[in-house]
Amino acid sequence: MRALAIGLAAVALLAGCGGNSVTQPAGSTKVNMTEFKFDPAAITVAHGKVVFFLVNAGNTAHDLAIRDSKDNRIAVSELVSAGDSSVFTVDNIEAGSYTIFCTQQGHEASGMKGTLTVT
Numbered sequence: 001m002r003a004l005a006i007g008l009a010a011v012a013l014l015a016g017c018g019g020n021s022v023t024q025p026a027g028s029t030k031v032n033m034t035e036f037k038f039d040p041a042a043i044t045v046a047h048g049k050v051v052f053f054l055v056n057a058g059n060t061a062h063d064l065a066i067r068d069s070k071d072n073r074i075a076v077s078e079l080v081s082a083g084d085s086s087v088f089t090v091d092n093i094e095a096g097s098y099t100i101f102c103t104q105q106g107h108e109a110s111g112m113k114g115t116l117t118v119t
């Protein structure tokens with residue numbers, strides 16, 4: 001009994017460290033972020049509510065922003081630290097062609113961008 005209690009305490013401690021790693025929500029679109037790209041870089045989703053699951057598998061912080069064909073930024077995720085993951089929800093996105101990019105200095109210019117097609 002005592003050993004079990006110690007074991008559970010160890011598990012709780014392990015779960016408490018390592019940042020904001022979360023599990024992927026059902027129906028979300030997983031996007032891996034590294035230096036300096038999104039994978040996949042071409043994403044297609046249905047219009048309406050869109051949920052991205054951002055996984056930073058790189059060595060520096062990244063985010064994911066969306067701009068429309070008129071260069072208006074319509075949404076930006078939180079900054080995701082290296083090794084962390086984050087759920088990014090965009091409510092009510094309209095059908096169209098969008099660009100995804102990382103807002104961190106120099107990242108888009110280094111190739112960290114892609115396309116988002118909303119059908």
Ligand SMILES: [Cu+2]
Binds near residue numbers: 061062104
């Ligand atoms: Cu970036």
